[in-house]
Amino acid sequence: xxxxxxxxxxxxxxxxxxxxxxxxxxxxxxxxxxxxxxxxxxxxxxxxxxxxxxxxxxxxxxxxxxxxxxxxxxxxxxxxxxxxxxxxxxxxxxxxxxxxxxxxxxxxxxxxxxxxxxxxxxxxxxxxxxxxxxxxxxxxxxxxxxxxxxxxxxxxxxxxxxxxxxxxxxxxxxxxxxxxxxxxxxxxxxxxxxxxxxxxxxxxxxxxxxxxxxxxxxxxxxxxxxxxxx
Amino acid sequence: xxxxxxxxxxxxxxxxxxxxxxxxxxxxxxxxxxxxxxxxxxxxxxxxxxxxxxxxxxxxxxxxxxxxxxxxxxxxxxxxxxxxxxxxxxxxxxxxxxxxxxxxxxxxxxxxxxxxxxxxxxxxxxxxxxxxxxxxxxxxxxxxxxxxxxxxxxxxxxxxxxxxxxxxxxxxxxxxxxxxxxxxxxxxxxxxxxxxxxxxxxxxxxxxxxxxxxxxxxxxxxxxxxxxxx
DNA sequence: AGGCCTGCTGTCAGTTTCTGGCAGTAGGAT
DNA sequence: ATCCTACTGCCAGAAACTGACAGCAGGCCT
Numbered sequence: 081x082x083x084x085x086x087x088x089x090x091x092x093x094x095x096x097x098x099x100x101x102x103x104x105x106x107x108x109x110x111x112x113x114x115x116x117x118x119x120x121x122x123x124x125x126x127x128x129x130x131x132x133x134x135x136x137x138x139x140x141x142x143x144x145x146x147x148x149x150x151x152x153x154x155x156x157x158x159x160x161x162x163x164x165x166x167x168x169x170x171x172x173x174x175x176x177x178x179x180x181x182x183x184x185x186x187x188x189x190x191x192x193x194x195x196x197x198x199x200x201x202x203x204x205x206x207x208x209x210x211x212x213x214x215x216x217x218x219x220x221x222x223x224x225x226x227x228x229x230x231x232x233x234x235x236x237x238x239x240x241x242x243x244x245x246x247x248x249x250x251x252x253x254x255x256x257x258x259x260x261x262x263x264x265x266x267x268x269x270x271x272x273x274x275x276x277x278x279x280x281x282x283x284x285x286x287x288x289x290x291x292x293x294x295x296x297x298x299x300x301x302x303x304x305x306x307x308x309x310x
Numbered sequence: 311x312x313x314x315x316x317x318x319x320x321x322x323x324x325x326x327x328x329x330x331x332x333x334x335x336x337x338x339x340x341x342x343x344x345x346x347x348x349x350x351x352x353x354x355x356x357x358x359x360x361x362x363x364x365x366x367x368x369x370x371x372x373x374x375x376x377x378x379x380x381x382x383x384x385x386x387x388x389x390x391x392x393x394x395x396x397x398x399x400x401x402x403x404x405x406x407x408x409x410x411x412x413x414x415x416x417x418x419x420x421x422x423x424x425x426x427x428x429x430x431x432x433x434x435x436x437x438x439x440x441x442x443x444x445x446x447x448x449x450x451x452x453x454x455x456x457x458x459x460x461x462x463x464x465x466x467x468x469x470x471x472x473x474x475x476x477x478x479x480x481x482x483x484x485x486x487x488x489x490x491x492x493x494x495x496x497x498x499x500x501x502x503x504x505x506x507x508x509x510x511x512x513x514x515x516x517x518x519x520x521x522x523x524x525x526x527x528x529x530x531x532x533x534x535x536x537x538x539x540x
Numbered sequence: 541a542g543g544c545c546t547g548c549t550g551t552c553a554g555t556t557t558c559t560g561g562c563a564g565t566a567g568g569a570t
Numbered sequence: 571a572t573c574c575t576a577c578t579g580c581c582a583g584a585a586a587c588t589g590a591c592a593g594c595a596g597g598c599c600t
Contacts, residue, residue, distance in 0.1 A: 082557095083587075092421050102546065113589045118548065128381035135596040136546040144383045148419055151358035152412060153374045159409035162401070163393020166484070171392070179389035182382060189378055191322050200524040202455045202481045204492075225432045251432045254396070256486035262434075294430040312586095313558080332575065343560045348577065365567040366575040 083120075084148070086110060090120050091129060091146045100138030157194070160186070162203045169205040171254070172218040213259050213276040218252065220284055221261060225249050228289045231263070234281035235274055242280055243267065248289040250296035264296060271300050313350075314378070316340065320350050321359060321376045330368030358415075384424070391416070391428055395435045401484070402448040443489050443506035448482065450514055451491060455479050458519045461493070464511035465504055472510055473497065478519040480526035494519075494526060501530050 081089075093109055094101070107117040121139065125131055130142035152160075167179035187195050224231055231249055236242045247263035259276040289296070311319075323339055324331070337347040351369065355361055360372035382390075397409035417425050454461055461479055466472045477493035489506040519526070 095421070103548095104546085114547095115549095115590075116588055119587085122548095127379050130381070133547060135548080136544080136598065137596085138546070142383075144381050145387060145420065145424060147377065147380045147382055147416070149357050149379060150377045150415055150419060151360070151374050152377055152415065153372075153408065155404065155408040156412040156415070157375060159397045159401075159405050160390055160394060160412050162405070162484070163395070163397040163409060164390060165393070166396045167389045167393040171389075174385065175389050175392070178383065178385035179393060182386040182390050185380055185382065185386070186377070189380065190375065191325070194375060196524075200527055202452065202523060202527070204481055204483045206483060206485045222432065251434055253434045253436060254392070255436045293432060294426070297430055297432070333577095334575085344576095345561075345578095346559055349558085352577095363576060365577080366569065366573080367567085368575070 086112070087120055087124060087127075088146060088148060090117075091124060091141070094131065094139065094141035095143075095145075097141075100140050102138045103133075106139065154194070154197075157186070157190075157198075158201070158203065161198055161201060162205070165201075165203070165205045170211065172222075174219040174222075211256065211258050211276075214279060216259075216276040216279045216282060218259060218276065220282070221249060221252060224284045225252065225293060228293060230285045230287045230289055232283045232285055233274065233279050236278045236280055245272075245274075246285075247272070247274070248291070248296060250289075250293045250300065262300060264300075271303060316342070317350055317354060317357075318376060318378060320347075321354060321371070324361065324369065324371035325373070325375075327371075330370050332368045333363075336369065384427075387416070387420075387424070387428075388431070388433065391431060392433045392435070395431075395433070399435045400441065402452075404449040404452075441486065441488050441506075444509060446489075446506040446509045446512060448489060448506065450512070451479060451482060454514045455482065455523060458523060460515045460517045460519055462513040462515055463504065463509050466508045466510055475502075475504075476515075477502070477504070478521070478526060480519075480523045480530065492530060494521075494530075501533060 090106065090110060093106060103114055103117050103121070107114045110117070112120075121131055121133065124146070127146065129146060130144060131139055132142070133139045161183065164179040164183045168176045168183070171179075183198075187198055190198060221231070231247050233245050233247060234242050235245050244267075246266045247261075248266075249261055249263040251262040253260040253262060253273070261274040261276065261279070263272060263274065264270070265272040320336065320340060323336060333344055333347050333351070337344045340347070342350075351361055351363065354376070357376070359376060360374060361369055362372070363369045391413065394409040394413050398406045398413070401409075413428075417428055420428060451461070461477050463475050463477060464472050465475050474497075476496045477491075478496075479491055479493040481492040483490040483492060483503070491504040491506065491509070493502060493504065494500070495502040
């Protein structure tokens with residue numbers, strides 16, 4: 081096994097631990113000495129991995145992923161950059177920050193001529209008109225989907241009447257003018273789509289959705305016969 | 311100098327040559343032996359670099375860039391993926407392919423659990439309603455901008471009258487409903503914005519724009535007092 | 541304070557990988 | 571055929587890596 085492969089394996093292994101893990105455990109899992117493990121940790125940290133460690137405590141990896149060397153064409157970079165610009169211009173603040181950070185990281189490793197191209201890129205995204213989402217906290221929705229928690233929402237239907245719903249959210253649809261939450265609705269006992277601007281109130285419960293997001297998504301797709309891009 | 315650094319330097323060096331360059335020249339530029347140069351070429355090819363070489367001919371690198379190891383958070387990956395989905399759903403075919411290829415490359419290096427997350431991502435982009443661009447070839451526009459060639463267009467104004475314009479394109483704006491080309495117009499001797507769906511005809515000339523894209527963009531921004539995201 | 545559990549760094553002998561030089565093969569263009 | 575070039579295997583020497591060891595240090599608990 082090459083060292084490069086082993087570094088990748090170490091970072092993936094670290095990702096599986098939710099609690100601090102000792103260097104000894106990691107070394108045994110990888111079949112290397114503790115001294116080499118210390119060296120590998122130092123190398124990964126030098127490559128930007130946010131790994132915390134303290135005596136008597138163990139190692140914790142801040143969530144992330146190490147992208148190995150990858151060859152991208154200039155158009156692929158352009159597509160990623162344009163897409164990140166769109167995310168930065170037209171989604172919630174959390175995703176906006178993530179997109180900006182990703183762009184900054186990419187820019188930091190580009191050679192000077194490509195970086196200049198990036199900074200003076202000819203593909204611009206309009207941010208003057210924002211989609212209508214009301215007061216809905218989209219980041220909280222994304223987090224609830226990711227964690228698998230039910231939401232309690234007050235929802236105004238097309239006639240303005242408000243109902244309380246307990247829903248199992250599993251996907252967020254990005255349309256030009258709005259954002260649509262796809263969820264299983266306990267009140268209606270069926271899949272429903274909720275426009276963000278009509279969500280009058282929302283509480284993230286600590287009740288777990290009984291199915292995985294993937295199961296809900298697959299069933300919803302089967303029922304709606306929709307393609308993978310919605 | 312570590313080997314990793316040298317591989318990066320080699321690929322950047324290759325990018326500066328527009329014609330085939332001999333292995334000997336590359337080796338001398340990098341201060342390594344020809345034998346090591348061959349090994350490095352083989353390693354880069356194994357990493358996905360599209361480097362063509364033939365006896366008596368030299369090396370040519372198909373345009374691209376080698377991203378070095380990079381640590382990305384899960385949200386940064388999510389932002390890039392969502393953005394790439396948007397590009398794939400709502401831009402021209404060429405960018406669409408580029409976005410898809412980039413996604414495929416990212417997916418190929420993700421560990422199984424993250425790849426599954428990517429494939430069942432909860433953030434979906436609608437592609438049911440396309441922006442109105444008429445018959446305009448956006449990829450050709452992007453290429454003309456990149457290469458710095460003037461365009462001859464037939465343009466219908468807001469009253470339906472058509473005029474012929476010779477323009478210096480420098481940016482393409484992505485709005486929800488349309489695409490807007492920002493260019494210097496020789497007829498009006500000023501900056502103008504052209505909506506894609508009103509471009510009745512377009513010919514890419516072989517006449518070079520006398521200013522760089524960056525100069526035009528900077529001046530346009532100064533005149534319009536617009537921010538970097540349009 | 542001491543003990544336990546842990547992370548960290550330097551050193552050095554042994555191991556592994558890399559490099560350069562050389563020899564030989566091969567291809568494209570003239 | 572000649573010239574210019576890419577390619578691969580081999581091998582001695584150089585460079586990098588590994589594991590074992592020693593010593594230092596910190597957090598927590600008794």
